[in-house]
Amino acid sequence: MSTSRSIPAPSRNTVVSELRAAGCVFAEDEARLLIEAAATPTALRSMVRRRVAGLPLEHIVGWVDFCGLRISVDPGVFVPRRRTELLVDRAVELAPDGATVVDLACGCGAVGLAVAARGRGVTLHATDIDPAAVRCAGRNLEPYNGHVYAGDLYDPLPPGLRGQVDVLVANVPYVPSAAVDLLPPEARLHEPLVALDGGADGLDILRRVAADAADWLAPGGHLLLETSVDQVDAALAALAGAGLTPAATHDEELGATVVIGRR
Template identity: 80%
Template sequence: MSTSRSTPALSRTAIVNRLRAAGCVFAEDEARLLIEAATTPSALGEMVERRVAGLPLEHIVGWVDFCGLRVLVDPGVFVPRRRTALLVDRAVALAPHGATIVDLACGSGALGLAVATRVGRPTVHAADIEPAAVRCARRNLAPYGGHVHLGDLYAPLPPVLRERVDVLVANVPYVPSAAVDLLPPEARIHEPLVALDGGADGLDVLRRVAADARDWLAPGGHLLLETSGDQVAAALAVLAGSGLDPAVARDEELQATVVLGRR
């Protein structure tokens, strides 16, 4: 008589050791998340192997902790970074009650979601050129009645939003093309290139967003974009050249830089 064999459960110690050997800096935390996410010992073993192979932890467990929220992140979708909390904080400070919020190049919709949760009675729209990102953002923004559109930057937005947007956030790619190959493998292999590559100087998409921002911002409305510290001067010049009043915010602890433009 034959007997079935179940996959033996990996111990927490064994998982931590496997992750450490693969170069995972926060092996203990990652092991805990993998164990919590797995439904069976077999699933856990497969998840550990995927992580050891270099897949982003967030794509394996299906979510990321961003600004204290559990944001869903599907495979092939850009994973929001901790430093982008600065952009969210500044956007919330500028958003009035009942604000109309637009999240361009939205990826998972994390920015729109994080701002919406801290603003009373918001209207939220988001857009992305990647179908996988749009599907993911729709799931994240559904509880807030968010509208997520498929298309390039402003192109898919409803015309009714013109000159009515109070806060326009856009975490556009700002890595110079020549530096993309220097990114960690998790990013350059498993996240869409369109979410990483900002062109020759990293500011190609920022220029496109800034160029048309006045057409969509309400009077007194703000555009907020993340950038790198060494791109600040050029980014501020772009905002000023687009008819916006430019400013910059920095957070040394987060190693984050945000440029702002006010209509």
């Protein structure tokens, strides 16, 4: 009678080599995360194969480190980028104690969650049009008593929030349609197009958010949106055209730009 022997897990050096050969710039860091996340040698080999094939690391391990928080990210859901931490920083600065915060196009809920985690007494609401994102955000925001709604931008929000929102954050897509095919494969192949494509000049969704923001913001409330440095002038014009007082901020280290409109 033959007996089966368990196959040992690949060594750390082997994992690093495979990841590096596949073009992973941070192969050593990724190897550590995969090894920590794998429950068995078989799971580790599977995870390494998926990463080598181009799946986002965050989808494989099931979480992303964002603003120092471990936030769940399901397969097929947009992965928060580090540059978006600027959006959180500015939102926290502008949120009063007990703020009502709304996170539009929330994805996994990372931005709203990070604002709530650093704010005082925040009441958090979030929306997304993608059912997978809504499910993911619902789990992430539950510890903060966050409310997550399925629908397009403002449409699913409770009417009672009109004129009551202190901080409105929206990391909407701002990649021009013609540039989507130039994105890294792990983004364009494994994240929803609705979270990437911002229309002809990248600002279609931003303009829609800006147009209705004043109806939802409290007096003195702020709308914050991430954009690219090349789109700042057009984004500020959209905010001003919606009756908001516009401003912009940039972080060179993060490579991040945020436009802000005040009611």
